[in-house]
Amino acid sequence: MIPILILLLLVYDSRAETESKGSKNVIHDYIREQQPPVQADHHGEAQKRQLGNAMLHDTEEAMRLLKLATRIAxxxxxxxxxxxxTCPSKAELVHSGFVGGSHSYHSGAAVEPLCLPRDPEWGLYNNKVDRYRGLVYGAEYETNSFFRHISNHDVPCAVCLSHGRSVVEVFPARKTCYKGWNLEYSGYLMAGHWDYHAGTKYTCVDKIPDIIYGSHSNKNGYLFHHVEARCGSLKCPPYVHGRELVCAVCSRA
Structure with missing residues (x-):
């Protein structure tokens, strides 16, 4: 059996972007080069057929392992x-949409915000208001201290694909990444109001936020307030009582 690891390294090093058909040809040629020469007689023809079948089997097995290795790599x-x-310049936009979530006054609210697409699809529906349902509202900025110009505007979102990375993490109270990490974007830590009924999730909102134009009406819904430090069990210093927290979204290979 061909040393599969060496073969995969050979093919992968020729570039992962090689199409499947091209990869198969490279593997087939490599296997053929490893076969001993066959004499051109009757027995040689039979041996060539056997070698051809073996090459086909080895090629298919190598292709299977190559696809597995590529998915891992x-x-x-x-x-x-x-x-x-939009997404950062080094990331690919999957879709751009609107932030949605539960209403901030609802005690049975879901915690997670959603990035809802601009082109929704539907299954079964009846278009009737039913009290036995979960609910999704739009989202608004509640930024009355700074970023006052966007307060009560609806919140957009973008789902981004970052290539060549294996993990992404939100670092609160940081606007830069630790050594070995790559900055995707930085911003301000936001969440719902501490005295409202609905539980919310700490979310990193971009430091230069966009708005949904034509949405400057106070309809509430899922709300984004700046998060500030409260000293006590939170150590001060290094934290400062009443100071708004930043955040960084970082990735690494």
Whole structure:
């Protein structure tokens, strides 16, 4: 059996972008080169057929392992860029949409915000208001201290695909990444109001937030407030009582 590891390295090093048919030809040629020469007689013809069958089997097995190795080697991560319609320049836009979630006054609310697409699809529906349902509302900025100009505007979002990365993490109270990590975007840590009924999730909203134009009406829904530090069990210093927290979304290979 051909040393599969060496073969995979040979093919992968020729570039992972090689199409499947091209990869198969490279593997087939490599296998053929490893076969001993066959004499051109009657027995040689039979031996050639046997070698051909063996080559076919080895090629198919090598292709299977190559596809497996490629899936392992090619690393991508998906994350949501909250408060923006676009992705960073090095990331691929999967879709740009609107932030949705539960209403901030509802005690049975879901915690997670959603990045809802601009082109929704539907299954079964009846278009009737039913009290026995979960609910999804739009989202608004509640930024009355700074970023006052976007307060009450609806919040956009973008789902982004970052190539060549294996993990993505939100680092609160950081606007830069630690050594070995790559910055996807930075911003401000936001969440729902501490005194409202609905539980929410700490979310990293981009430092230069976009808005949904034509949405400057106070309809509430899922709300984004800045998060500030409260000293006590939280150590001060290094934290400062009443100071708003930043955040960084970082990835690494």
């Amino acid at each position: 090619i690393k991508n991560v998906v994350y949501t860029r909250w408060g923006k319609k």
